[in-house]
Amino acid sequence: MKAENKPRINLDQRTKLETVIPLEAPFVLFVDPSSLCNFRCTFCPTGDRKLIRETGRYQGVLDFNLFKKMIDDLAEFESPLKVLRLYKDGEPLLNKRLPDMIRYAKASGRVSYIDTTTNASLLTHAKSLALVDAGLDRINISVDGLSDSDFEKFTRTKVNFTEFVEKIRFFYENRKGCEVCIKMPGDFLSPDEKDFFFATFGDISDRISLENIAPCWPEFGVEERMGIEIKTGIYNNPINDIDVCPYVFYSMAVNSDGTVSVCFLDWSRKMQIGDVRNNSLKEIWRGEEMHNHQLAHLRGERKEHPVCGNCGQLSHCMPDNIDSHAAMLLNKLVTIQAQL
Secondary structure (H helix, E strand, C coil), rough: CCCCCCCCCCCCCCHHHHHHHCCCCCCCECCCCCCCCCCCCCCCCHHHHHHHHHHHCCCCCCCCHHHHHHHHHHHHHHCCEEEEEECCCCCHHHHHCCCHHHHHHHHHHECCEEEEEEECCCCCEECCHHHHHHHCEEEEEEECCCCHHHHHHHHCCCCHHHHHHHHHHHHHCCCCCCCEEEEECCCCHHHHHHHHHHHHHHCCEEEEEEEECCCCCCCHHHHHCCCCCCCCCCCCCCCCCCCCCCCHEEEEEEEECCCEECCCCCCCCEEEEEEEECCCCCHHHCCCCHHHHHHHCCCCCCHHHCCCCCCCCHHHHCCCCHHHHHHHHHHHHHHHHCCC
């Protein structure tokens, strides 16, 4: 197997957040090219179209001119964005301008690294070449079945598995400098199926791993919906209790309609802190609403929040842990704010 058996999340050589908070600019900006998805996976809120309609969430693709405005906004920050993550709620490939977004961001000089996450079912040879030529640094591919019937059962969508593998093979063979990472839920796989997964994709990826399903989406009962009991973390790690969310200190997320959420898991749009149609990214990042979210977490108030209170991302998905530094960071943020 050519690929390295390693989780898609980079766990090595991470910046110690307690040494850099507060950040002048976010490390990571999530931007959702499309809030739509062609799959209807049980484990994902976007897959429940009735549920999404009930939230009133905008369903569509991000306007390219609005995206360009966001990239232009980045010039207000003192340094380039570390990571532009072109993924949030939907399937990015449903936005036909995705390669143009990558190319524009790369050409701006304001973005150091660009990645995306896709189910890859909509990849064509032309789309693959366009993404690579545009300068995509990494593509995370979610495999949701090992046969036609598996895909239909898990995603409620027809996918030709043989063609699916061929699409990924073509991308890998033409990837140039783009890293190909492949992951799949391993909860329901037999030992033979796990071997088949690695044998099928291990030579057409740079990094490959099996993950466990995690209850990361707030206010969305994955266990109940899938009829399972989750007993371990996403990488078989222990389930831990973390008080302070680290993500609100180094990332924020732009939804496909231009609204901005404090959290990339805000699928129901209950945690909006701004709108790039009306404000710059810098104004939102340094704004009062983001600041208040950060202070609340440092004060130990996360579990009182109606959305953040039962966050499975924090308990199951191995986030950075800054709990022991909360008091110091709270004092630091309050002092800085008082000086402004």
